[in-house]
Amino acid sequence: MIRPFTLALILAVSATPLAAKETAPGYKAALADPARPAADRERDVARKPAELLAFAQIKPGQKVGDYVTGGGYVTRLLAAAVGPTGKVYAFQPAEFIAFKKQYGDDQAAVDAAYVTVDAVAGPFAAPAFPEPLDTIITVQNFHDLYLKPFPAGTGDKASAALFAALKPGGTLVVVDHSAAKGSGTTLSDSLHRIDKDAVVATLTRAGFKLETESQFYSRPADPRTANVFDAGIRGKTDQFTLRFRKPG
Numbered sequence: 001m002i003r004p005f006t007l008a009l010i011l012a013v014s015a016t017p018l019a020a021k022e023t024a025p026g027y028k029a030a031l032a033d034p035a036r037p038a039a040d041r042e043r044d045v046a047r048k049p050a051e052l053l054a055f056a057q058i059k060p061g062q063k064v065g066d067y068v069t070g071g072g073y074v075t076r077l078l079a080a081a082v083g084p085t086g087k088v089y090a091f092q093p094a095e096f097i098a099f100k101k102q103y104g105d106d107q108a109a110v111d112a113a114y115v116t117v118d119a120v121a122g123p124f125a126a127p128a129f130p131e132p133l134d135t136i137i138t139v140q141n142f143h144d145l146y147l148k149p150f151p152a153g154t155g156d157k158a159s160a161a162l163f164a165a166l167k168p169g170g171t172l173v174v175v176d177h178s179a180a181k182g183s184g185t186t187l188s189d190s191l192h193r194i195d196k197d198a199v200v201a202t203l204t205r206a207g208f209k210l211e212t213e214s215q216f217y218s219r220p221a222d223p224r225t226a227n228v229f230d231a232g233i234r235g236k237t238d239q240f241t242l243r244f245r246k247p248g
Contacts, residue, residue: 009241047234058135061086065088070103090119094122103108124158132170140176170248172244194230217241
């Protein structure tokens, strides 16, 4: 997730039982990967990595993409889960790197740490994944497609690019901060939240079929009215988790 841009940048049924079924014991080794830094492990309680990997149905040998790799938390999980015969493409938008050099540094670091990880750059709306992928995951980033610095239509263009990047039958997993129902994309810039229904509508237009959703990041106490970076709600936001499939 990217923090608020400044003027300097111009540029449907819960799947919880499924996640529980798939969690043990398949992802224990991935979570115990010694290459994962201590800071990642400290975040595991809140970020539920085993549940996420299970929901995404990540398997050894797959070719997967992390769409907006951020600090590399998800990329490192994916690298451990797909194993030495798999491949992970860590995408960081060129616009993010131009806005904050650290994004590029973090991408380069995770690329260097894993033989099976390759860094991918390019425009936010046009990720240049070099081969068809089994799965793409994007966590807390879909709303960024609707930030004010990006032109209208960026969300639709990116969704079409993600659809094209997947193999027939491939999947896209989207996790993001929930906005009030009916708000669409209007709170993406001010609160860094997005209405789940708006995500479903956008990805459906791109050709995806919503396959299932999970409630493991659900926080019903979140009123969905605060900016996700506000101290009182940060780390405690209500989030939706969706899995879409490209027809094959």
